[in-house]
Amino acid sequence: MxxxxxxxxxxxxxxxxxxxxxxxxxxxxxxxxxxxxxxxxxxxxxxxxxxxxxxxxxxxxxxxxxxxxxxxxxxxxxxxxxxxxxxxxxxxxxxxxxxxxxxxxxxxxxxxxxxxxxxxxxxxxxxxxxxxxxxxxxxxxxxxxxxxxxxxxxxxxxxxxxxxxxxxxxxAAEQGRDRILAYASRAYPQFHGGEEVERATAEFQQVYPEALAEILTEVAAKAGMDLADVDFILPHNVAKVSWQRLCKQLGYPADRVFLDNIPITGHCFSADGFAAYRALVDNGRLKPGQHYIMATAGLGATFAATLVRH
Amino acid sequence: MPSQNHLPSREEVSAWLAERVARHARLRPQDVEADRPLTDYGLDSVSVFVLCGEFEDRHRVQVEPTSVWEHPTVRTLTDLLMESVAARDTLPSGTSGGDL
Structure with missing residues (x-):
């Protein structure tokens, strides 16, 4: 890794x-x-x-x-x-x-x-x-x-x-901080393309939380961990209520999902998780040895997560 | 607009919801089916949250936002809105409307 x-x-x-x-x-x-x-x-x-x-x-x-x-x-x-x-x-x-x-x-x-x-x-x-x-x-x-x-x-x-x-x-060096322990990605190509996405909105709303939950648990399992042992989730900045709902379903504490950037930056495409990392480190909240998952979904649709030890 | 102290019945809530959905979809309220997904009538999640917000303002209640997606039809969303009505008496005094 x-x-x-x-x-x-x-x-x-x-x-x-x-x-x-x-x-x-x-x-x-x-x-x-x-x-x-x-x-x-x-x-x-x-x-x-x-x-x-x-x-x-x-x-x-x-x-x-x-x-x-x-x-x-x-x-x-x-x-x-x-x-x-x-x-x-x-x-x-x-x-x-x-x-x-x-x-x-x-x-x-x-x-x-x-x-x-x-x-x-x-x-x-x-x-x-x-x-x-x-x-x-x-x-x-x-x-x-x-x-x-x-x-x-x-x-x-x-x-x-x-x-x-x-x-x-x-x-590629494995020694040092922020070692990447696992990456997981799943594609749902039935949602590819603008018009198809429009037609599939109801189905996408159904799939979205399930797919995001699956990718989170999958990346944790790949790293040999339980999701509960992950200290932070660094999410893509979409509706915070959707993350709160997901946390409720997973039994994961919502206060460990870093949502602080949503009112400041909005959603910045692929950059959200990286900007969240910067904010967590700069504020001294992420400690050496703690684990975090960068998690996101891309329209079209791909769900991905990367688990890292700080 | 009803008095904010009026506790609506289930029938009133269901009829109000069907009327709002019908208006959105440009249908007659009687053509809105209680068990059909709201997305079939063109309501996305923002539209449903807007409806819930309007309901909160009308009846001085709080609807739990994380539960909205689990109530995707007129019938089930009526259940959720009625839960908020039932819980209204437990709100702190002076609270007007909820999060939505």
């Missing part, structure tokens, strides 16, 4: 109230009240004038060790929910790599796992580094996205989205 060497988050400086975004999306006051009081959303962070490359560069620049380890970064993976974000020949990932002095690295994007792509990227980095042969080689996973379209501003019935980004350095 592998480990996180360092994780950084970039929260853009502009904090926009969801009432403003909701009005643009045609939401009425009753719907906004639900998003605020039941789902837990209040503001999202946006970066007007900043490009996707700017946001990724900002996240990487927040990694304190990056200047010293830049030359060791061999793989760069951008996890993206929006499959097409730029017209050819623009390529924000390659632009970011150029600006960061990472032209020597192999850089590519994963999209099909949507908001679960960040955890897929971490897993892929671990696999590539394990077979690389260079024990000093590192992977860099980039998450979080620029919101260009109306569709990207929200997940219907679930979240309002922001432009926070994150960067994670991954190593």
């Amino acid at each position: 592998s480990r996180f060497v360092e994780i950084a988050a970039h929260l853009p400086p502009v904090s926009v109230p969801i009432t403003e975004i909701g009005r643009e999306l045609g939401m009425d006051s009753a719907q906004l009240r639900v998003f605020h009081r039941i789902f837990g959303f209040s503001h999202v962070r946006l970066a007007p004038g900043a490009s996707q490359a700017d946001l990724m560069v900002a996240a990487v620049s927040a990694l304190p060790s990056f200047p010293e380890v830049r030359h060791r970064v061999k793989y760069v993976i951008q996890a993206r929910t929006m499959p097409t974000a730029f017209p050819y020949p623009l390529n924000p990932l390659h632009e970011a790599c150029g600006r960061l002095g990472l032209d020597h690295a192999v850089a590519f994007t994963v999209t099909e796992h949507a908001c679960a792509g960040g955890l897929l990227g971490v897993h892929l980095c671990g696999e590539m580094l394990a077979t690389d042969g260079d024990p000093d080689a590192l992977g860099l996973v980039l998450t979080g996205e620029k919101i260009f379209t109306r569709v990207a501003k929200r997940v219907p019935g679930s979240s309002i989205n922001g432009e926070g980004t994150a960067a994670a350095l991954v190593s």
Whole structure:
């Protein structure tokens, strides 16, 4: 397995109230009240004038060790929910790599796992580094996205989205903090595609909590643990009531699911779990030796979880 | 709008709910089937929470939000709303409406 060497988050400086975004999306006051009081959303962070490359560069620049380890970064993976974000020949990932002095690295994007792509990227980095042969080689996973379209501003019935980004350095070395103990992922391709998702909404509402519960228990079992022994769940920032409901079903304490970022950042695609890690560590809540699960669901639909020992 | 002190009967709650669902789906209330999923009438989770919030305001009750998904039809959601009505007397004085 592998480990996180360092994780950084970039929260853009502009904090926009969801009432403003909701009005643009045609939401009425009753719907906004639900998003605020039941789902837990209040503001999202946006970066007007900043490009996707700017946001990724900002996240990487927040990694304190990056200047010293830049030359060791061999793989760069951008996890993206929006499959097409730029017209050819623009390529924000390659632009970011150029600006960061990472032209020597192999850089590519994963999209099909949507908001679960960040955890897929971490897993892929671990696999590539394990077979690389260079024990000093590192992977860099980039998450979080620029919101260009109306569709990207929200997940219907679930979240309002922001432009926070994150960067994670991954190593194959097993010694040290934040060792990755297990990764689990399950795909439900019957929900792939916009129109099909619309038609399958009732079915998805049925499947969603069951699939998320299964992936949490599966990743714990793969790590040889009980879910009850996991100290924190670092979730994707969707309706907090859905996490509270899941905790009730699982018998897992809801106060161990880190929901504090929901009113501050909104849902930032694949970046939520990484931003949650940063907040937990910066606030001194995550102690050495404690275990956490980054857990998420991607539209389309993929459920994924990664269990780590800090 | 009824008095907030009025304790609605099950029949009143069920009829109110059917009327709201019918309005959303542009149907007649009598065409709303009590045991059919609300999603079949185009109500997503936000719409159902909006309905529950309106009910809370009307009757000064609190509906448990994590239970809403477990009550996916007019009949079962009526059960949940009636539970909130039954629990109303236990609310602290001065409480007006719930979380929704």
